[in-house]
Amino acid sequence: xxxxxxxxxxxxxxxxxxxxxVCRFVQDHFDHNISPTIGASFLTKTVPCGxxxxxxxxxxxxxxxxxxxxxxxxxxxxxxxxIVYDITKLDSFQTLKKWVKELKEHGxxxxxxxxxxxxNDLGDIREVPMKEAKEFAESIAAIFIETSARNAxxxxxxxxxISKQIPPLENPEVESNESFKLTRQPAPSARRCC
Amino acid sequence: MAAEDLPSEFDVVILxxxxxxxxxxxxxxxxxxxxxxxxxxxxxxxxxxSFTFNGLLTWIQQLQEESQPKEVPDWSSQLEEGExxxxxxxxxxxxxxxxxxxxxxxxxxxxxxxxxxTTEEETVRAADEDAVQEVSEAESAETREEEERRGADKGQAxxxxxxxxxxxxxxxxAPSQSEPAKKKLSYAQLVKEGRRFNIDLVSKLMYSRGxxxxxxxxxxxxxxxxxxxxxxxxxxxxxxxxxxxxxxxDVFASRQLSVVEKRKLMRFLTSCVEETEEQTAYNGRPYLDxxxxxxxxxxxxxxxxxxxxxxxxxxxxxxxxASTRQFLRCxxxxxxxxxxxxxxxxxxxxxxFCRMCAVFxxxxxxxxxxxxxxxxxxxxxxxxxxxxxxxxxxCSHFVAExxxxxxxxxxxxxxxxxxxxxxxxxxxxVLASDSEQQVSVVTVPPIxxxxxxxxxxxxxxxxxxxxxxxxxxxxTCQSIGSAYQDLSPLVTRMFRxxxxxxxxxxxxxxxxxxxxxxxxxxGTEVEGxxxxxxxxxxxxxxxxxxxxxxxxxxxxxxxxxxxxxxxCPPAPNPEDxxxxxxxxxxxxxxxxxxxxxxxxxxxxxxxxxxxxxxxxxxxxxxxxxHLQTEE
Numbered sequence: 001x002x003x004x005x006x007x008x009x010x011x012x013x014x015x016x017x018x019x020x021x022v023c024r025f026v027q028d029h030f031d032h033n034i035s036p037t038i039g040a041s042f043l044t045k046t047v048p049c050g051x052x053x054x055x056x057x058x059x060x061x062x063x064x065x066x067x068x069x070x071x072x073x074x075x076x077x078x079x080x081x082x083i084v085y086d087i088t089k090l091d092s093f094q095t096l097k098k099w100v101k102e103l104k105e106h107g108x109x110x111x112x113x114x115x116x117x118x119x120n121d122l123g124d125i126r127e128v129p130m131k132e133a134k135e136f137a138e139s140i141a142a143i144f145i146e147t148s149a150r151n152a153x154x155x156x157x158x159x160x161x162i163s164k165q166i167p168p169l170e171n172p173e174v175e176s177n178e179s180f181k182l183t184r185q186p187a188p189s190a191r192r193c194c
Numbered sequence: 195m196a197a198e199d200l201p202s203e204f205d206v207v208i209l210x211x212x213x214x215x216x217x218x219x220x221x222x223x224x225x226x227x228x229x230x231x232x233x234x235x236x237x238x239x240x241x242x243x244s245f246t247f248n249g250l251l252t253w254i255q256q257l258q259e260e261s262q263p264k265e266v267p268d269w270s271s272q273l274e275e276g277e278x279x280x281x282x283x284x285x286x287x288x289x290x291x292x293x294x295x296x297x298x299x300x301x302x303x304x305x306x307x308x309x310x311x312t313t314e315e316e317t318v319r320a321a322d323e324d325a326v327q328e329v330s331e332a333e334s335a336e337t338r339e340e341e342e343r344r345g346a347d348k349g350q351a352x353x354x355x356x357x358x359x360x361x362x363x364x365x366x367x368a369p370s371q372s373e374p375a376k377k378k379l380s381y382a383q384l385v386k387e388g389r390r391f392n393i394d395l396v397s398k399l400m401y402s403r404g405x406x407x408x409x410x411x412x413x414x415x416x417x418x419x420x421x422x423x424x425x426x427x428x429x430x431x432x433x434x435x436x437x438x439x440x441x442x443x444d445v446f447a448s449r450q451l452s453v454v455e456k457r458k459l460m461r462f463l464t465s466c467v468e469e470t471e472e473q474t475a476y477n478g479r480p481y482l483d484x485x486x487x488x489x490x491x492x493x494x495x496x497x498x499x500x501x502x503x504x505x506x507x508x509x510x511x512x513x514x515x516a517s518t519r520q521f522l523r524c525x526x527x528x529x530x531x532x533x534x535x536x537x538x539x540x541x542x543x544x545x546x547f548c549r550m551c552a553v554f555x556x557x558x559x560x561x562x563x564x565x566x567x568x569x570x571x572x573x574x575x576x577x578x579x580x581x582x583x584x585x586x587x588x589c590s591h592f593v594a595e596x597x598x599x600x601x602x603x604x605x606x607x608x609x610x611x612x613x614x615x616x617x618x619x620x621x622x623x624v625l626a627s628d629s630e631q632q633v634s635v636v637t638v639p640p641i642x643x644x645x646x647x648x649x650x651x652x653x654x655x656x657x658x659x660x661x662x663x664x665x666x667x668x669x670t671c672q673s674i675g676s677a678y679q680d681l682s683p684l685v686t687r688m689f690r691x692x693x694x695x696x697x698x699x700x701x702x703x704x705x706x707x708x709x710x711x712x713x714x715x716x717g718t719e720v721e722g723x724x725x726x727x728x729x730x731x732x733x734x735x736x737x738x739x740x741x742x743x744x745x746x747x748x749x750x751x752x753x754x755x756x757x758x759x760x761x762c763p764p765a766p767n768p769e770d771x772x773x774x775x776x777x778x779x780x781x782x783x784x785x786x787x788x789x790x791x792x793x794x795x796x797x798x799x800x801x802x803x804x805x806x807x808x809x810x811x812x813x814x815x816x817x818x819x820h821l822q823t824e825e
Contacts, residue, residue: 041417041553044768057768062552067198067559071238071545073418076538105389179537179656180528182407182416 003053011099012084013092014066017118020149022058049163072106080112080162087117090127112165114143121148204230210595212240214732216547217748225759229556234563241734244541247388269580280567283600290713293676300705304380392539392659396735397668399533402524406741413762418546420537423529428636429501435625438501481514482507501637538658576726591755592729596718603724611714613737614677616669620702631656646671677709
């Protein structure tokens with residue numbers, strides 16, 4: 001089965017649980033104390049989708065959103081973005097629009113957008129009605145789901161939904177775009193004889 | 195949320211997000227230092243930044259507006275016993291950028307397509323005459339210089355022909371059949387598609403074995419970016435753009451070189467790799483002398499001097515040979531030329547290092563600066579800084595980009611030198627070929643005595659720096675006059691603008707261009723300024739093609755701050771990060787992203803490093819076969 005690497009970037013205010021969602025998805029683990037943001041360039045998890053394997057490379061903001069200083073390179077080449085808000089904090093929902101705008105400005109044009117209302121285990125102190133969030137998501141053609149990283153609710157589902165929305169791979173021979181990563185191994189040189 | 199205060203204690207405070215500062219930030223954070231990284235601008239990478247088309251227009255506008263020196267509040271109330279204040283420079287980058295001039299050669303709005311009218315007497319060129327090709331364009335250009343000056347009024351320029359035939363300036367190409375004329379992109383379209391441009395302020399390339407590539411790989415910062423090979427090296431002479439054969443494959447496939455020349459060139463390049471007594475005898479004498487005595491002939495001499503060594507006629511032989519060797523050493527690692535270019539532009543690289551810093555706990559804040567340093571009078575060390583909100587932030591070391599330091603405190607050995615830059619958006623390549631996706635470097639020797647040698651980089655849309663149907667061309671040289679004075683004569687000769695001769699249809703048309711001068715960072719010293727001993731100054735971009743100066747400087751500063759620490763050890767692979775399962779009792783909603791630096795993964799990294807080293811040795815034995823002569 002072909003493995004496809006898909007970059008997913010996380011957006012949303014500080015403290016809404018972005019890292020917790022990744023940690024739950026990748027490690028099936030939830031921890032208040034250890035911050036996976038430290039030292040992790042991105043986390044990976046591979047899930048099957050149809051006759052492909054989707055290897056998610058999930059990029060966290062690394063705290064750069066805290067003082068509104070996310071770098072444009074953060075969005076480069078993302079197949080999908082997950083914008084997270086906290087259902088118990090109205091503020092974090094109100095800033096969604098700002099993140100959507102930011103994504104439109106810096107993100108790739110064909111990016112799949114998902115909106116995740118996290119901490120739905122804390123329904124008793126909910127400030128954001130699900131209906132309202134869902135309507136907003138529909139208005140921008142985004143995936144919508146409420147999650148709980150703490151109780152492992154809808155985390156797998158979130159990424160499954162993203163997987164399904166990723167358009168199937170076009171002709172793999174898009175020759176004009178043969179960019180590569182620098183690794184310790186010499187890259188297979190695309191030397192052509194003229 | 196905007197009012198959130200910064201923490202008040204750091205190990206290292208860094209001001210400016212240019213390449214050197216960003217590398218220092220990543221290196222310090224990586225080994226556990228608490229780093230605060232600020233920039234007074236609203237974008238990353240300072241003078242190394244890349245902009246969308248619209249972002250660039252905003253940048254130009256901001257620089258053209260008279261910037262009033264901002265009033266800096268008096269922070270002396272923050273002084274503690276035994277401290278004194280040093281104010282930093284409050285003006286913006288205006289000191290390092292000047293002489294901005296913008297020209298638009300395309301219509302404001304979309305226009306109707308006109309019927310193609312192709313009379314191409316210039317396209318048929320002698321393919322077998324190798325050396326001297328008389329091209330009327332080049333000659334007549336001389337006499338046109340004066341007209342250009344007068345014709346070039348700033349701003350919207352009138353348009354010549356509304357159509358253009360497909361550029362067919364390749365010397366060996368068959369005379370072009372009149373192809374359907376492309377519709378010229380309008381200014382409105384450039385603006386509309388503006389976000390797909392990534393226009394760098396600096397034009398450099400990465401030597402595939404240079405210190406930047408080595409550092410990216412060593413630190414694993416490379417995983418944040420992707421790269422493309424520079425696909426060809428071109429040179430401009432006798433009014434023509436020619437491809438320079440540089441790899442072994444190129445040399446033997448070249449149709450410009452005779453069999454004898456091919457042998458000679460291969461023999462010469464092979465002999466360059468090792469230092470010989472014959473070479474050292476030329477030390478101190480011009481490289482050109484050395485080349486002349488190698489009996490290479492005019493053709494090869496030009497290629498080696500200008501396009502391989504990329505030096506000038508009076509460069510000393512030892513320097514010329516060193517450049518030649520560096521070029522040869524970098525061939526074949528990734529591709530056919532020694533150079534790489536980052537997809538989305540060079541402005542990505544400082545951002546990648548900033549991300550590495552953030553990933554290890556560094557705190558980032560744009561639109562935020564430092565007003566002054568608090569200095570201990572006795573030790574002459576900077577104890578703390580006062581930020582632009584008046585907050586006192588203590589630190590053990592302070593690093594700032596040169597433009598933040600007032601001129602009165604800088605040690606100035608020589609007057610600041612400047613670089614002349616031009617950025618063009620064109621409609622076709624300077625040398626058409628089978629593939630439209632070529633990334634080319636063009637070396638241009640001085641077009642007349644007293645003129646500078648120009649380095650030109652032409653980027654195609656697949657580098658994600660310009661939109662389909664356009665090319666982004668960067669010109670750089672040491673400035674003699676203003677950027678416009680230095681570079682516009684060459685632009686008029688090589689491209690088609692409103693000032694160009696009417697026989698210029700075969701050349702790429704310039705849709706839009708920008709000229710500016712930028713301070714040359716190569717003269718700035720890290721130390722020796724009238725500043726506390728734990729304050730280090732980073733220079734802005736220099737005029738060389740590679741990044742050696744900047745990376746060396748960053749490493750030097752890092753070792754000044756942390757003499758015993760390793761510079762940018764590899765960050766762990768995502769798969770190798772182990773989370774320990776000791777979960778404390780869940781106590782509510784404190785899933786904060788705030789963190790303090792931890793060194794938990796350091797041990798894993800060490801193991802990893804060892805295996806990497808093994809791999810590296812393997813790699814080295816695999817290469818170096820690209821330069822052997824045939825038979």
